[in-house]
Amino acid sequence: MPVRRVVTGRSQEPRRRYAEELRRLRTTRGLSLRALADAVGWDPSLLMKLERGETLGSPEVAEALDLYYGMPGLLLAMWEMAVGDLTQFKEQYRRYMRLEAEAVNLWHFGVSTVHGLLQTDDYAREVLTLGGINGKELEQQVEARAGRRQLLEGSGAPPFRSILAEAALSARLPDMRVRREQLEYLLEVSERPNITLQVLPQTTWLHGLVSTDVMFLRMADGTTVAYTENAHRGELIEKKASVEQLQRAYDAMRDQALIPAESRKFILRMLEEVPCEPST
Structure with missing residues (x-):
C-alpha cells in the first residue's frame, strides 16, 4: 500500500x-x-x-x-x-461569504457600486484597485469574485433582487469600455428568471439607506441576516430587531425604485451615452 x-x-x-x-x-x-x-x-x-x-x-x-x-x-x-476558497479573504468577510453561499434568497441595495455577484472581471478589478488592492492579491480577488458569480447561475440558483442607486451606474471609470461592458452585463443578467434588477433614480426622496450598501440573506431555516457596508467597514448583523429595522428601511426605499422593465430602459439610456471608443 x-x-x-x-x-x-x-x-x-x-x-x-x-x-x-x-x-x-x-x-x-x-x-x-x-x-x-x-x-x-x-x-x-x-x-x-x-x-x-x-x-x-x-x-x-x-x-x-x-x-x-x-x-x-x-x-x-x-x-x-x-x-471558491474563503481563506483568501479577510476574516471579517468569511462568515458572511459562507452564509451568502448557503442563502435561499438574497436581496440587495447598492449606493455607489454594483454588487460583487453582478460585477464583470474588469469592473471588479477597477473597484478593488481603488480599495488599495493590487498585484497578486488583486488577481486572486478578481478570480474569487468570478467564482462567486456562479452562485446565481443554473437551474437551482436562488432568487436575487438588486436595487442600484443611479450613482452606482453613472460613476465614471478611467476606461469607458469597462463601464460599457458592466452596463451590458447588467442588462444580460436581468433577463435571468432568478434575478430582479431595479434602479433607484437620483430624483427620489431621501431614504434610510442613503449612505449604506446592504445585503439581506434568507437562510434555509427561515432566519434572515444582513450585511451592511460603507467605504470604511462592513458588519454582519444577525440580531432580529436590527435586521427588521433595516428591512423596513429597504422596503420604503424599494417603493421609490423603478420597476424592472423601466429599470432596463433606464440602463439602456445610460448605455447609449457611454462612448464606444475611449476619448482622445
Missing part, C-alpha cells in the same frame, strides 16, 4: 492544493512545462503560473489537464474549490 501523504496546513488550502497537485502530476511524469504545453495546447507561461499559485486559470484549462492526465473531473473539481 502506498504511503499516504501528510495533509499539511498548506495542502489544506484549496488554492495551494490545486497548484501543488498540478506540479506533482507533471514532475512525476518527468515532463517539462514546454512539453506539457505542447500536449494540452496552452501557453507554458500560464502553466507555470498555475503551478506557482499565481493564477487559477480558466475551467477550460483544468478540463484539458484532466483529459491529459486521465483524471476526469478531478482537477476541475479542485479548480472549483480553489475559486
Whole structure:
C-alpha cells in the first residue's frame, strides 16, 4: 500500500492544493512545462503560473489537464474549490461569504457600486484597485469574485433582487469600455428568471439607506441576516430587531425604485451615452 501523504496546513488550502497537485502530476511524469504545453495546447507561461499559485486559470484549462492526465473531473473539481476558497479573504468577510453561499434568497441595495455577484472581471478589478488592492492579491480577488458569480447561475440558483442607486451606474471609470461592458452585463443578467434588477433614480426622496450598501440573506431555516457596508467597514448583523429595522428601511426605499422593465430602459439610456471608443 502506498504511503499516504501528510495533509499539511498548506495542502489544506484549496488554492495551494490545486497548484501543488498540478506540479506533482507533471514532475512525476518527468515532463517539462514546454512539453506539457505542447500536449494540452496552452501557453507554458500560464502553466507555470498555475503551478506557482499565481493564477487559477480558466475551467477550460483544468478540463484539458484532466483529459491529459486521465483524471476526469478531478482537477476541475479542485479548480472549483480553489475559486471558491474563503481563506483568501479577510476574516471579517468569511462568515458572511459562507452564509451568502448557503442563502435561499438574497436581496440587495447598492449606493455607489454594483454588487460583487453582478460585477464583470474588469469592473471588479477597477473597484478593488481603488480599495488599495493590487498585484497578486488583486488577481486572486478578481478570480474569487468570478467564482462567486456562479452562485446565481443554473437551474437551482436562488432568487436575487438588486436595487442600484443611479450613482452606482453613472460613476465614471478611467476606461469607458469597462463601464460599457458592466452596463451590458447588467442588462444580460436581468433577463435571468432568478434575478430582479431595479434602479433607484437620483430624483427620489431621501431614504434610510442613503449612505449604506446592504445585503439581506434568507437562510434555509427561515432566519434572515444582513450585511451592511460603507467605504470604511462592513458588519454582519444577525440580531432580529436590527435586521427588521433595516428591512423596513429597504422596503420604503424599494417603493421609490423603478420597476424592472423601466429599470432596463433606464440602463439602456445610460448605455447609449457611454462612448464606444475611449476619448482622445
